[in-house]
Amino acid sequence: EAGVTQFxxxxxxxxxxxxxxxxDPISGHDNLYWYRRVMGKEIKFLLHFVKESKQDESGMxxxxxxxxxxxxxxxxxxxxxxxxxxxxxxxxxxxxxxxRTNTGELFxxxxxxxxxx
Amino acid sequence: xxxxxxxxxxxxxxxxxxxxxxxxxxYSGSPELFWYxxxxxxxxxxxxxxxxxxxxxxxxxxxxxxxxxxxxxxxxAQEEDSAMYYCALTPFSGGxxxxxxxxxxxxAVHP
Numbered sequence: 001e002a003g004v005t006q007f008x009x010x011x012x013x014x015x016x017x018x019x020x021x022x023x024d025p026i027s028g029h030d031n032l033y034w035y036r037r038v039m040g041k042e043i044k045f046l047l048h049f050v051k052e053s054k055q056d057e058s059g060m061x062x063x064x065x066x067x068x069x070x071x072x073x074x075x076x077x078x079x080x081x082x083x084x085x086x087x088x089x090x091x092x093x094x095x096x097x098x099x100r101t102n103t104g105e106l107f108x109x110x111x112x113x114x115x116x117x
Numbered sequence: 118x119x120x121x122x123x124x125x126x127x128x129x130x131x132x133x134x135x136x137x138x139x140x141x142x143x144y145s146g147s148p149e150l151f152w153y154x155x156x157x158x159x160x161x162x163x164x165x166x167x168x169x170x171x172x173x174x175x176x177x178x179x180x181x182x183x184x185x186x187x188x189x190x191x192x193x194a195q196e197e198d199s200a201m202y203y204c205a206l207t208p209f210s211g212g213x214x215x216x217x218x219x220x221x222x223x224x225a226v227h228p
Contacts, residue, residue: 003160031214042121043161043203043218056215091161095214106214108161 004109018080025094038088123219140204148206
């Protein structure tokens with residue numbers, strides 16, 4: 001079974017440009033999360049989808065970040081316009097519905113490294 | 118406020134030595150605690166969780182509510198244990214698995 005996949009693995013853009021990151025969760029996982037790790041700091045929660053609905057977007061830094069999950073399958077995270085401080089690794093994770101047999105485990109993608117110059 | 122603190126950025130030991138990676142948390146309720154690990158060129162993955170009370174790859178972690186700690190221990194480190202270790206918590210009542218991570222500790226096990 002394929003794990004969580006993210007694209008691109010690395011993106012280098014200039015300040016002011018736009019970047020869109022994509023995440024394909026494990027099939028059947030209703031929960032999808034975006035996290036970010038800025039160099040030297042902790043992995044921070046950005047937002048959580050349950051199917052196509054945003055359950056919690058309390059971690060989104062500002063309105064330059066837009067996440068979507070149309071149809072409840074894959075998700076995109078757009079940064080527009082990108083700033084220097086947006087550089088970091090963006091992780092996507094998915095999990096099963098908490099109501100079922102659920103260990104509480106999140107399954108992570110390999111991350112998308114964003115470098116803003 | 119919910120917070121996870123890992124005081125050591127780097128822990129360097131020799132093969133066969135005991136290892137303890139420290140983790141302290143602050144949370145007013147009853148959180149679930151986890152250890153996630155990221156080996157070189159691999160994705161972040163679950164190592165163990167406190168509710169399972171299990172030993173994985175020789176690692177154990179005991180939740181100490183009095184000290185609000187969840188330290189990760191292994192009696193004899195192996196070179197393949199070298200990785201980045203993250204302690205994380207999720208609110209029991211959250212109903213979903215939002216994780217709050219610590220900054221991580223890099224474990225380097227030398228031959």
